Amino acid sequence: MEEGGNPGSLTKVVHLLVLSGAWGMQMWVTFISGFVLFRGLPRHTFGLVQSKLFPFYFHISMGCAFVNLCILASQCSWAQLTFWEASQLFLLLLSLTLATINARWLESRTTAAMWALQTVEKERGLGGEVPGSHQGSDPYHQLRGQDPKYSALRQQFFRYHGLSSLCNLGCLLSNGLHLAGLALALHNL
Known part of the structure; x- marks a missing residue:
């Protein structure tokens, strides 16, 4: 740290690069690549691609x-923590928690x-x-009606997928709000 408790320039650059890189990756994976791949690939190929990408994505997040x-925790004066600093720490802790849940628990189950x-x-040629x-008529809808095992598996998949999506959106929002907080703290632009 530089004199006065301010982080050094390298620390600031690393923090901003890592945060903006993570947020950009999250934006791309969440709003662009998934939709493009889903619309352009056969269903099972899409699943294969996602199963290979998501472990890396969640662990990188x-x-x-x-x-x-x-980085942020090392810069804080814990005895005089302001509400602003606490909220920024909370956002990053939330992002870490949600990314960890996705990386270590939800991804493998999904x-x-x-x-x-x-x-x-x-087995059904789908x-x-x-x-x-x-x-x-939708053959997957027919399969759900005919096969209770398939219907139960589908519910399980969508439960895990939904939780994973919520965690991912939470990370995206947390990182976006932290980026906004950094932008609001800029004195020069």
């Missing part, structure tokens, strides 16, 4: 959140449920089509 929290779903779908490309 977790690592970035950890680095940012460590992927396992997806593989189980795909096994049943492959999964090779691009979503939205089938004509007539």
Whole structure:
């Protein structure tokens, strides 16, 4: 740290690069790549791609959140912590917690449920089509009605997927709010 308790220039640059890199990655994965891949790839290929990317994505998010929290925590004067500093620390702690839940718990369960779903779908000749490309009645809807095991697997998958999505959105929002906080604290631009 520089004199007066201010972080050095390198610390500031690392903090901003790691935070903005994580937030940019989260924006891309959440709002761009998933939708593009979902609309352009066969259903099971999309699942395979996501199963390979998401472990890296969640662990990188977790690592970035950890680095940012460590940097910010090391800069705080804990005896005189202001509400603003506490809220910024809370945002980074929330991001770390949610990214860790995704990386260490939800991702593996979501992927396992997806593989189980795909096994049943492959047995029925499904999964090779691009979503939205089938004509007539939805074969997946029919399968849910005919096979209680498939219906239960689907509910399990969407439960884990939904929780994972909420955690991901929480990380995205936490990092975005922290970035906004950094921007508001700028004296020159």
